Amino acid sequence: MSREGGNMASINPAEPQPQSHNRWHVEILRAEALAQGRKWSQAITCLKRAIRAGADPYRYGLRIAEHYRALERWKEALSFAEQAAALAPQEMPAYEAIVAIALETGKFERAIEACTALIKLNPRHLPAYTALGHAYMHLGVTDAAMRVTNILIRLDPATPSHHFKKALLCQHHGEVGLAVYELKRTIELDPGGPHADAAQDALQTLDAFQLEQIVTLAQEDRVFRTKLERDPEDALNERGFALSDYGTQVLSEWVSHPFLAAQPHGRPMQYN
Template sequence: MPEPRRRKKSTEEYVRQAEKYESRGRFEDAIECLLMAVKTSDDKAPLYLRLAHLYRSQRKVDQAIVAVKRALRIKPDDIEARDLLLEMLLELGRFDDAIKEAKELLKVSPRSLSARDVLSVAYLQKGMLDKALQVTNELIRLDPLAPENHFKKAVLYQQQGDIGSAIQEFSRVLEMQPDEEMAQDAIEAIETLDNYQIRHIVMLAAEDYVFRAKLIRDPEAAALERGFYLSFAGMTALRQIQFEELPEIWSEWKQRFYH
């Protein structure tokens, strides 16, 4: 007597089985069930997206990218899928691809913050600082109260060597009351930039008596005249320096280390 034919599982049954396997840590089995669900489903895009998330959770990013691209071929306006793709491209350091896909997302969602966020990171990594700054300014225009955007702008100014603008942006970050980690990073960045400038000011003042005389009279005006921009704390530190005694100290220092 012939054996009865097995009933084919439905898409929903494969999905439920995949969820059970995933909850038990049997991820390969969960992936197999989702692949079977794709074969039986008329609505494949969300299943490919679930597969992409599952592959990514197992650090199979290349396979995750293949899955999410299949989802996008079916449903090109899926914002979640496009955001996931961008995150993974950045993870892999595929910055050219990330830029291309971010621009595609902007066609679908012109006000997308995530697309601009990815563009700013990718441009920075490629050394395209002007473009990164342009995109970051767009982020600030669309989301002016986000301190992380001002922090990015400060970093870009620092990369460009515009120390004054970097300090201004880092200071603006602190005014926006960011989380503790970002606040500490901003404080440390300002301190580093202040110290860098103060060392240069002292070296110039030791060799240039006209500049030194101006610093004695009005440290802030003298520093600004030479293109230095210090934070409030930095300017306070500059005012504590006894520039009148600098020539003797500098002479002793050079004698000690160069003779």
């Protein structure tokens, strides 16, 4: 292992010695100055000296992890964050560092473990829930991601991104009605914002996809077509469709002017 890649055990503080506080304090100051100049490797060396001279191995071990992260030396960064967590298992910063590094390096199982530890320490740790849902999504565990998203919405109902994520998960699970509801909720919570724009785009895509299915079904199924003319809402609910307000308006116009259905790319298939 390289000179800078040693484990925490090799730099545990030694027995107190005369002037040791002054020695490690000087090393910390040097490390801070070097870090300001983005000289991460030299800063790491100073921090290791400081820990050997008696500086707090948890606090400055975490700082070493941050510097390794800046260098994109992920193995060393994760190692120092893990060792910091072992030194102080009731403190959250080390677990937060582990989560960040694990997500950046695709170690999603480890991110889940660290998020779980954070949530045990603080059951309302919103960033931990957000990261947990992200990790589950990357692993394809969508049921768990949905559970986490529901918790986020319960704890923080006014944040539009939670509702947008739930909409995508609902769509993935085939729960179209819930997806449309959550997309509408996203737009309400973030009017004119980026999440609202993304939700509007998603609604348009979802509407266009469903409208094409509805038109095809109405052309092929006379019973469905009759129900659609008499009670559109009931007919759509019965078949599991759910449109936005604008999508419902487009469908209503199509039902009133069925000749448009003869056009493969006619109005019902175009949201805008």
